[in-house]
Each structure stands twice: as structure tokens, then as C-alpha cells.
Amino acid sequence: MIDKEIKTDKDCMGCQACSNICPVNSISMKKNSEGFWYPYVNYETCIGCGKCVDVCPIINFKQIDNKPQAYACINNNEQERMKSSSGGIFSIIANWILTENGIVYGAAFDDNFNVIHKKVESVEELDELRGSKYVQSWIGSSYKEIKSYLNQGRKILFTGTPCQVEGLLHYLNNNYKNLFTMDIVCHGVPSPKVWEKYLQYVNESRKEKLKYISFRDKTISWENYSLVFKYNEGPPIKNSHKNDLYMQAFLKKVCLRPSCYACCFKGINRRSDITMADFWGINDVYPEMNDNKGTSLILVNTEKGKYMIEANERYMTKKEVDIDLALKKNPAAIQSVAENPNRENFFKGLNSLSFNKLVSKYCPKTNLIKRKYVIFRRKIKSIFG
Ligand SMILES: Cc1cc2nc3c(=O)[nH]c(=O)nc-3n(C[C@H](O)[C@H](O)[C@H](O)COP(=O)(O)OP(=O)(O)OC[C@H]3O[C@@H](n4cnc5c(N)ncnc54)[C@H](O)[C@@H]3O)c2cc1C
Structure with a gap:
């Protein structure tokens, strides 16, 4: 089988x-x-x-052809936007579904900070789903539950990676009018085991219980986001993503699921209703929409997606943008990331090395001076041959 x-x-x-x-x-x-x-x-x-x-969405993969529209978008509710990774578009649509007595599914932390898909039925619970968690989330029996709710006539918003949305659509195999889907532009999902190992490393010197994690704290700025850990006692611990060991491993593509390096759900032809992403490069398009608190890029892929946006227009500031321009600085939307050549050794060392040794050995921080020197040499070479 x-x-x-x-x-x-x-x-x-x-x-x-x-x-x-x-x-x-x-x-x-x-x-x-x-x-x-x-x-x-x-x-x-x-x-x-x-x-x-x-x-199986991979075995039964079918290329579709639609004409998505791209927008730069900001949630007008500043509090919600600051709690979101990008411009907070997810919160707008989720609030709308909940006020219509619907149910929202998305990725949350469980009590031990494993990442799992769960349902939320009230606006008060929505905080749990807000914010990116850079770990593959556990779907469990979500698709079965969703089918049962859809058959009862409940509105469902399902959010997740492109492969999770495809998994649900293949599972349902039915065009439910009461189903709404949003996927993310996805760099790839890291291994839950790597995440566990990192958490052990972070917690080993602490006696108090960890009570909160954010991967995308924007208090310094959206572009220079930080990981934040809060314990029962003491001040929050904040690490710029540029210095954080886990983010280093994630961004250097050393710990992603093998299928992420050959993802068949890349591109602009997606079956989700709306695709959400960070609008990297917003300064080149609409600099007036960058106050460094986060701007979303959304691709409206279907008629239903168009309806979802129109019904909530008053809660957002948005401007249409040419799709090629919109994706220029977001290659993860179009193509799979390249596998780090150290990936195999990284996973071989996962059980034996401490987390800091593992990362410093197999995905060290790029030395900025060295990188600038290499670029400089390349430029000189291209001028003088
Ligand atoms: C693993 C991963 C990789 C990403 N890679 C990119 C990228 O390369 N480029 C880019 O522009 N954007 C990327 N994103 C998307 C981006 O970080 C934001 O999640 C997205 O723009 C939505 O932001 P928001 O402000 O609207 O809402 P937020 O409140 O920040 O978003 C929350 C939404 O993200 C979903 N989500 C959070 N974590 C996960 C998870 N582990 N698995 C599935 N769904 C999850 C939630 O279900 C919810 O729908 C990635 C997100 C994840 C989780």
C-alpha cells in the first residue's frame, strides 16, 4: 500500500x-x-x-492553471498585526469565520511546545494560532474532524503549509461551499526532533517552566525579528533571528524535510483560496506600506478567495501589485530551496553533539566580512576578466 x-x-x-x-x-x-x-x-x-x-497528493499530483491576483496587505488592527508574523491577514479572515459560528484550524503549540494542528472556536483562543512556528506540525485526525463539521454545515477555515492544504483537499475530494483554505509560502518545514533538541538545549540551564515562545517577535522590527522565550520567572529572553542557533539551522536549509527540497506545490497555481506570505521587497513596490511592523503579501487564487477578501475589505489596507514584482524577493513561493550539502552530517550528529556544536559545525554563521570580500572579488573578476 x-x-x-x-x-x-x-x-x-x-x-x-x-x-x-x-x-x-x-x-x-x-x-x-x-x-x-x-x-x-x-x-x-x-x-x-x-x-x-x-x-496521496504527491502520487495524484495534478497541475492546475489559475490566474491569482497579488496584493500588499496590512491588518488595520495594530494589536493583531503586532502579534502576527507578517501583516496579520490570517487574523482578519479567521475573525470573520469565527463570527459566522465557524471553526478555524491552524498550527499551535501544545503544553510541551510541540507544534500541532488544532481547532479554535472563539476569538479569545485565536492567539494560539497566530504567528509562524517553524517546525512541521502534527495534523493528527484534523481532516476527519473537518469532514464531519463540514457535513454538519459548519464553516471551516483550514490554514497550513501548501502540502497540508493539498492533503485536506485530496482527503475531502468534494467541493464544499463551507470550506475556506489559506496556505503559506513555505521555505520548508524543519524536523520536530531538531526542535525538541533545541528546546532541551535552551531549557537545560533553567529551573523555571517555559510558558511562551514566539518565533517572530517584531518589537525591534519586522525585518529584524527575534525569537522570544518567557519563563514563569525572570525577564523574557530575546534573540535576534540572525543570532539564534535554531533559526540559523532553519534558514541555512540544513534540517528540512527531504520532500521540501523537491516540493511539487511551489508556484503561483495553487488550489488554496488565498496564499499568505511576508511581503519581502515591499520597499521596492510600495514603500509607503512599510512601517516595519509587518506587511503581508497575499495571492488570491480562487473566486472564493476573492469573496473572502471583499467581505473583509474594511479591516485591511491593501494595494494590488504585479505578481512577478510581488514574488521577486520571495523565491520560496516559486521554487524549492536547495539542500544544504551538510544536511546528512547534521542529522548524523543530531544524537551525539550538543545543539550549539551541531550548528557551529554544520551551518556556521556566514562571516559578513568574508561574504563581502567574495562579492567584491566576483565584481572585480567580472570587470577585469
Ligand atoms: C514553516 C514556515 C515557512 C515559511 N516560509 C516563508 C517564506 O519562505 N516566505 C514567506 O514570505 N513566508 C513564509 N512563511 C509564512 C509567514 O511566516 C507567515 O506565516 C504568513 O505570512 C502569515 O502571516 P500573517 O501575519 O498573516 O499571520 P500569522 O498569524 O503570523 O500566521 C499564522 C498562520 O500561519 C500558520 N502556521 C504557523 N505555523 C505553521 C506551521 N508550522 N505549519 C503550518 N502552518 C503554520 C497558522 O496556521 C496560521 O494560519 C512561512 C511560514 C511557516 C510556518
Whole structure:
């Protein structure tokens, strides 16, 4: 069944559509040595129905052709925007769904700071889903639950990575009018095991319990965001993303899921209703929309997406932008990131090395002076040959 179709690690994104659809619960998601979930089939109970293969978004990948419109966008509610990673577009749509007695699904932390998909039914709970968590999130039985709510007539907003949205759409295989989807432009998802190892490293010298984490604190600025940790006692600990060891590993592409380096859901033709991203490069397009508190780039992919924006126009400031210009400084929207050549060694060292040794050995900070020197030499070479 599905595990036989997965010939290499790159053939599975861990979207969990197969484990959700199995009618006899014969598929469980188990972590491999790198800490990524893959499906395992129990052949003693498997009835060979083939639903797991038929639902797989990679095996059944179909290219679509739509004409998305791109906008620079800002949530007019300053408090919500400051709590969001980019311009806070997610919060606007989520608030709207909740006021219509709907349910919002997205990525949150559990009590141990593992990242999981969960549902939220009130505006007060929405904080849990706000903000990017740079770890692959656990879908669990979310798709099954969503189907049941949709059949009851509840409005659902599902948000996640492009592969999670595809997983849900393949699982449902039905054009529900009451389903709304938003995916993110995704650099790739790091291993939950790497995240656990980092948390152990951060917590080892602390006696108090960790109570809050933000990957994208914007109090210094949106572009120079920080990771913030709050404990039961003591002041918050703030680390610029440029100095943080976990962000170094994430941004240097050394700890991403193998399928992320060959992601088939890149590009502008997406089946989600809206795609959300940071509007990197906003200064080149609409500098007046950059106050360094965060600006979203949104791609409105479907008629439903257009409706979602029109219904909430009064809560946002937005300007249309040419899509090529919009994506110029956001290559992760279009193409998979390149695998760091040290990836294999990084994961080999994960169990034996301390987190700081692991990162300094396999993805050291680029020396700025050295980088400037290399660029300078390249320029000289191109002028004088
Ligand atoms: C792993 C990852 C990689 C990303 N890579 C890029 C990139 O390369 N370029 C870019 O422009 N933007 C990227 N983003 C998206 C960006 O960081 C913002 O999430 C997005 O712009 C939405 O911001 P917001 O201000 O509207 O809302 P926010 O409140 O900041 O966004 C929260 C939304 O993100 C979803 N989310 C958070 N963490 C996860 C997760 N682990 N898995 C699935 N969904 C999650 C939540 O469900 C919610 O819908 C990435 C996000 C993640 C999680």
C-alpha cells in the first residue's frame, strides 16, 4: 500500500491524508531517525482497499492553471498585526469565520511546545494560532474532524503549509461551499526532533517552566525579528533571528524535510483560496506600506478567495501589485530551496553533539566580512576578466 509507493524519503510530505482516510485504522505515522513522520501500514489489519494510495497528493499530483491576483496587505488592527508574523491577514479572515459560528484550524503549540494542528472556536483562543512556528506540525485526525463539521454545515477555515492544504483537499475530494483554505509560502518545514533538541538545549540551564515562545517577535522590527522565550520567572529572553542557533539551522536549509527540497506545490497555481506570505521587497513596490511592523503579501487564487477578501475589505489596507514584482524577493513561493550539502552530517550528529556544536559545525554563521570580500572579488573578476 502507501508505504510501498514511497520509494525515497522525498516521496512523502507527511501530510497524513493516508492515515486519516484508512477505513480500518491500519496506518500509523511514525518518526524516522531524522524525526519526520512517515506512514507505516499494519499488514495484519490492512484490507488492501487502496484508498491510501488514491488520496496521496504527491502520487495524484495534478497541475492546475489559475490566474491569482497579488496584493500588499496590512491588518488595520495594530494589536493583531503586532502579534502576527507578517501583516496579520490570517487574523482578519479567521475573525470573520469565527463570527459566522465557524471553526478555524491552524498550527499551535501544545503544553510541551510541540507544534500541532488544532481547532479554535472563539476569538479569545485565536492567539494560539497566530504567528509562524517553524517546525512541521502534527495534523493528527484534523481532516476527519473537518469532514464531519463540514457535513454538519459548519464553516471551516483550514490554514497550513501548501502540502497540508493539498492533503485536506485530496482527503475531502468534494467541493464544499463551507470550506475556506489559506496556505503559506513555505521555505520548508524543519524536523520536530531538531526542535525538541533545541528546546532541551535552551531549557537545560533553567529551573523555571517555559510558558511562551514566539518565533517572530517584531518589537525591534519586522525585518529584524527575534525569537522570544518567557519563563514563569525572570525577564523574557530575546534573540535576534540572525543570532539564534535554531533559526540559523532553519534558514541555512540544513534540517528540512527531504520532500521540501523537491516540493511539487511551489508556484503561483495553487488550489488554496488565498496564499499568505511576508511581503519581502515591499520597499521596492510600495514603500509607503512599510512601517516595519509587518506587511503581508497575499495571492488570491480562487473566486472564493476573492469573496473572502471583499467581505473583509474594511479591516485591511491593501494595494494590488504585479505578481512577478510581488514574488521577486520571495523565491520560496516559486521554487524549492536547495539542500544544504551538510544536511546528512547534521542529522548524523543530531544524537551525539550538543545543539550549539551541531550548528557551529554544520551551518556556521556566514562571516559578513568574508561574504563581502567574495562579492567584491566576483565584481572585480567580472570587470577585469
Ligand atoms: C514553516 C514556515 C515557512 C515559511 N516560509 C516563508 C517564506 O519562505 N516566505 C514567506 O514570505 N513566508 C513564509 N512563511 C509564512 C509567514 O511566516 C507567515 O506565516 C504568513 O505570512 C502569515 O502571516 P500573517 O501575519 O498573516 O499571520 P500569522 O498569524 O503570523 O500566521 C499564522 C498562520 O500561519 C500558520 N502556521 C504557523 N505555523 C505553521 C506551521 N508550522 N505549519 C503550518 N502552518 C503554520 C497558522 O496556521 C496560521 O494560519 C512561512 C511560514 C511557516 C510556518
